[in-house]
Amino acid sequence: MAKPPKPKRITIHDVAKDAEVSFSAVSKVLRNAYGVSDSLREKVTASIKKLGYTPSFSARGISGGRTFVIGVVFPDMRNPFFADILAGISSALERTTYQMVQGIVQHSTEGALVESMLGMHLDGLIIVGSVSTADKLSVLAAKIPLVAIGHHLADVTAFDTVNNDDFESGRLSVQHLVEQGYRKIGMLSLDTRNGSVIDQREAGYIAAMKAAGLTRYVDVVRVPQNLRQIQVAAGHMLEGNGKKEAVFCWTDYVALEVLSVAARARASVPDELGVVGHDNTLYCDLDQNALTSLDQSGEQLGQQATRLLVERIEGRQRAEHFLVHPRLVARGSTARISLIR
Amino acid sequence: MAKPPKPKRITIHDVAKDAEVSFSAVSKVLRNAYGVSDSLREKVTASIKKLGYTPSFSARGISGGRTFVIGVVFPDMRNPFFADILAGISSALERTTYQMVQGIVQHSTEGALVESMLGMHLDGLIIVGSVSTADKLSVLAAKIPLVAIGHHLADVTAFDTVNNDDFESGRLSVQHLVEQGYRKIGMLSLDTRNGSVIDQREAGYIAAMKAAGLTRYVDVVRVPQNLRQIQVAAGHMLEGNGKKEAVFCWTDYVALEVLSVAARARASVPDELGVVGHDNTLYCDLDQNALTSLDQSGEQLGQQATRLLVERIEGRQRAEHFLVHPRLVARGSTARISLIR
DNA sequence: CTGAAAGCGCTTACAG
DNA sequence: CTGAAAGCGCTTACAG
Numbered sequence A, B: 001m002a003k004p005p006k007p008k009r010i011t012i013h014d015v016a017k018d019a020e021v022s023f024s025a026v027s028k029v030l031r032n033a034y035g036v037s038d039s040l041r042e043k044v045t046a047s048i049k050k051l052g053y054t055p056s057f058s059a060r061g062i063s064g065g066r067t068f069v070i071g072v073v074f075p076d077m078r079n080p081f082f083a084d085i086l087a088g089i090s091s092a093l094e095r096t097t098y099q100m101v102q103g104i105v106q107h108s109t110e111g112a113l114v115e116s117m118l119g120m121h122l123d124g125l126i127i128v129g130s131v132s133t134a135d136k137l138s139v140l141a142a143k144i145p146l147v148a149i150g151h152h153l154a155d156v157t158a159f160d161t162v163n164n165d166d167f168e169s170g171r172l173s174v175q176h177l178v179e180q181g182y183r184k185i186g187m188l189s190l191d192t193r194n195g196s197v198i199d200q201r202e203a204g205y206i207a208a209m210k211a212a213g214l215t216r217y218v219d220v221v222r223v224p225q226n227l228r229q230i231q232v233a234a235g236h237m238l239e240g241n242g243k244k245e246a247v248f249c250w251t252d253y254v255a256l257e258v259l260s261v262a263a264r265a266r267a268s269v270p271d272e273l274g275v276v277g278h279d280n281t282l283y284c285d286l287d288q289n290a291l292t293s294l295d296q297s298g299e300q301l302g303q304q305a306t307r308l309l310v311e312r313i314e315g316r317q318r319a320e321h322f323l324v325h326p327r328l329v330a331r332g333s334t335a336r337i338s339l340i341r
Numbered sequence C, D: 001c002t003g004a005a006a007g008c009g010c011t012t013a014c015a016g
Helices: A012-019 A023-031 A038-051 A057-062 A081-093 A110-118 A134-143 A166-179 A197-211 A227-238 A252-264 A298-313 B012-019 B023-031 B038-051 B057-062 B081-093 B110-118 B134-143 B166-179 B197-211 B227-238 B252-264 B298-313
Strands: A069-074 A099-104 A124-128 A146-149 A160-164 A185-190 A220-223 A246-249 A274-278 A292-295 A321-324 A327-329 B069-074 B099-104 B124-128 B146-149 B160-164 B185-190 B220-223 B246-249 B274-278 B292-295 B321-324 B327-329
Touching (some): A012 A038, A023 A038, A069 A110, A081 A099, A081 A124, A110 A124, A166 A197, A166 A292, A185 A227, A185 A252, B023 B038, B081 B298, B146 B298, B166 B185, B166 B197, B166 B327, B185 B227, B227 B252, B246 B252, B298 B321
Parallel strands (some): A185 A220, A185 A246, A274 A292
16 A cells, blocks of 8 residues: 655646746746747747646636536436437537536535536536526626526526527427328426426417417327326326327427337337427437437437527627527328328 | 626635735635645635635636536437436535536547547546557546546556446346246447457356357347348347347337337237347337336446546546446346236 | 736635 | 645736
């Protein structure tokens, strides 16, 4: 157990000595501050590379400068759709000097997670699918540059948002189902309101039903994220006087459960029941599912959010709100008329 | 755009003033250092609560003390099994003063991610499904307390490991399939070796095949994590002279692809083909899959890893290696004989 | 354009 | 058991 000889960290001073300049000159090069001659910059850059220097995150944090690390907060890890968002953020970050750490909401509340990330002096935060109110997020945004993904708040001025056009998602779903000959179309929605993503989908669904002259069939069933309750609700859609011809589900996993309940009940999909999911996750493509779903391009959401966040960190004050257009990917679960396979 | 009046941070000095003690006394209470009287501790604790003080992560990092933050590195975000591990870590952490940040390997290499986390002065690292060699991990372990999940290295002394008994996984799969009357049992494995998790599963499969007198049917097909290639390999198992009666897949997602290919080929599961997955992810339970799978209790893996890491941070030097026992969860995909539904 | 000084909020020895 | 001093590696004004 001989103690290692303590691998002395390479600091800004070492670089300065090697480059034969003052250590504050090095700091300036690092921060891309102005007032640095090209020759100075070259010398310093060469020494940094030569010595393999990396700035200390902690030192930067404590002295009030940027840490060049941003945080990304996810509501959970189970929806593979979030991996797409992460991929988008990650690829957008590659072109910058920023790095990222992730936080995933588990037992603890979103607030506690965010609080602990605030303590780390990150330069900015991307929050995905937040359940906080706009007011709470605005308070947060006063402390740290913030971009929310999946939180429709066009009138918010304290932070940026990036969203799928969820109204359009609802509309496209109904339109497609109607084209396929379904009429009694229900929606399996979520009972927790979070920044109106779900509201928008519901609104789009309702508007499209009305436009199609199907107002009398409008039925939004709101269920919590609980397996048992999803199954019960799905069961109700298969029989009794609430029986549907098709169901639009707020997320793929719920749609897969509907398929499961239908399989158990020996109800044939798509003939007896059409099913549409949301997010176009990788399970949709499996033949046993062949689930029609809405693709909201997580990658694009992530990329745009990153772009906006970096702009904000670097000074932009005015809020921007970016909207991504969803695309319906038709598969067997709604192929009642056409020959889609 | 009036600048906010800069919300001065509450520091250890403020606490000291409020509690009427020296500021180093506060530091000691914070670090649970010895040489603190009960009355001192009480006064300080009261002031901390009263002022809502939280220690600065950066200041702790820079002054060489603990930051009380650990890092968790995941190879990707798509396998829902990782969420179970995270839940285990998270729940174990609740009983401690440590927090965590996550890093998920995306475009960047595992090495780059770990490097950037090292720069953050974290107190320890849990690395899940690492693709690094034992040597590289040992080098890393010299810099930071380390626990590896999913990296079988019983003779490693520089860090701890927590693993599922993957040999047993392979054995249980074969044993179950044989009981169900399958004989020509193939294995769909992964072509990238990472710390022998897959090796162990293969070894268990082979050993059990031999023990069952099925040596002549042993067939391990190694495929990369690429959809197209998985499908092709699955196709080969359904027809031709390599035709199998059952397939043991190294992970659920591959097994779901096998079910998909079988569905497309109108091969009936479980009669014509038995399928076993691994990880018992939430999709196994869906009726359209009804996938028999091995449960390696991600939650337990996460909890044990956390326990070991905290022990290590707090001084343990001797390596420990913890093994979790897998459990086969039988479902319809292998229900050829029995009445399992 | 370049450099020396002060300070960020802690921890770690070291004195009392 | 308690306290004053030095220092961690940077950034931010401020002088030259």
